[in-house]
Amino acid sequence: MITKEEIRVKQDLAEQLYAIRKHLHRHPELSFQEFSTCAYIVSILEEWGIPFTRIGETGIFVDIIGENGEGPHIGIRADIDALPVQEKTDLPFSSLNGGVMHACGHDGHTTILLGTVKQLYQNKYLLSGRVRCIFQPGEEADGAAQQLIDSGVLENPDVDAMLALHLWPHLPHGTIGVKYGAITASCDDFIITIEGKGGHSARPHQSVDAITICSQILHALPTLVTKSSSPVEPVVVHVGKIQGGTASNVVADKVVLEGTTRAVTREARKRLESQIIELSENIAKAFGGKASIRYIESHPPVINNDLVTQALEASAIEILGPGKVVHLKEPSMGADDFGSFAERVPSTYFRLGTAQEGKPIYDLHHPQFEFHESIIPVGIEIFTYAILTRLQKGVEKSC
Incomplete structure (x- = not known):
């Protein structure tokens, strides 16, 4: 069984991912207009020698096929679009596109998924089954997830379980927030x-x-x-x-x-x-x-599956320690189109805390929303460890 030390993000990869995040943040694009973002993701995958598939005009998915025998088909979703917001963060890598900003952390989500692709691809000899990593356009618009589903992103072969995260400024940096049942509203x-x-x-x-x-x-x-x-x-x-x-x-x-x-x-x-x-x-x-x-x-509402959530929670506790895993008391009345995936396959969607002590907290969609890049390896390690330990055994056996 893989150990948590084996899936730690090495410093050289972390530095590359931090540069990727800065590029994405400088060049945000609105829903269904993510042509440069898509081309940039493709260029990274090509540089790493990792095969990919285009879906729709700006969507991409990567199938990582395990070399350790048969197993389940696990999906991970990251959203790649930005918002019509004029940035006011004064970051040295602030948006160069006037009136458009990654004010919801999707630059972080995309970078985390890219890092997860790299980690899983390098460790595919340990993987049973396969993992489909989906870079989804248009989350801030209506119907984007459903369009990918209609295009067959959950098929050939069928996806057995799905994972997604969202950066969350209402939890301390590096804390994981899990919720059984509904976590976001319709x-x-x-x-x-x-x-x-x-x-x-x-x-x-x-x-x-x-x-x-x-x-x-x-x-x-x-x-x-x-x-x-x-x-x-x-x-x-x-x-x-x-x-x-x-x-x-x-x-x-x-x-x-x-x-x-x-x-x-x-x-x-x-x-x-x-x-x-x-x-x-x-x-x-x-x-x-x-x-x-x-x-x-x-x-639709995002309703977490108990077994997939248990697997994610147990993995997060082993990676971070029990003090870093929080049970969210109530759902958010905000929405996420990941609910379309969760309606079809057992799924879990969790929060990754970004609040830093002594710094003001700005909510999602705020022109001053930002996060520290050191959260990126945390998300990668949670995804990688959960998949390579519990979830590759199958959802019903994961705990």
Whole structure:
């Protein structure tokens, strides 16, 4: 069995990875525009002599085939896209692309996966089965993970389990956060178009006021959280945009509401959709108007599989020590499209802490978000050790 000392990231590789991270951070690209990022990843893999496969316009995956007999097919996902954020970190390797920034740590995720590819490829004589390392575009957009799945990234051969991490500024640097069950919420959007009948405010009885209907819907939507959902199950219903009306003395004939929902179970996610549609239509009808609802499914919740999570947690404890592995008390109501992978294969998604003592904490998507590069080897060692020890035995035998 491989020891934790054997998978430690050597200093020369670490220095190369730090340079890779700086390059990625300097040259961020938005979702589905990661052409230079993709070309750079390809250039690194070619330099290392590691075969790869292109998928879609900017996606890449690497299959590392073990030389130690048959075994499971494990997948690892890293997201490669950046955000439309103007960087304000003053780092010497700050973004050179105005208005675009790696404000969510995807430059770190990509670098960690590249390092994991190198480590696993060098140790494939110890590996049973195979590992598919997926560099995924478009995580910050809708449907990117699902597009890769539809393109067959989980097939030929079928992937048996998936892993992913996310840098997390709310845990101390080098700490691993694990969560059984839901770790992130679903994220769906809705657009409610309310149609009334326009008229003059002096004669309101001849009109149907879309703004009045809108106010009633706004008043009722929170009851889907407070009265229609379990008080111990987190859900969110939020309206963030309203457009309607033309003048102070005109009865509005149309109002459009735009909002989002979050849920940590598949059942609550579907329930919110049907409730929002039914509530809006019925309120509009009661006031003599009409409501049309466009409900846009985006990301499912990320629900961690117990066995894969146990394998990851046990491996992290052996690598870092028990004091460095934290059980997260509650899910994040943020979303990640890794949920599309987790819906199909047993998976775990964990947090890798980046908070440094004495330094201010900036949340994900903040223009001053940053992390220290020394976290990169930690992520690589967790992935490598979990795969080469427990997970290559098969998920059902991993613990």
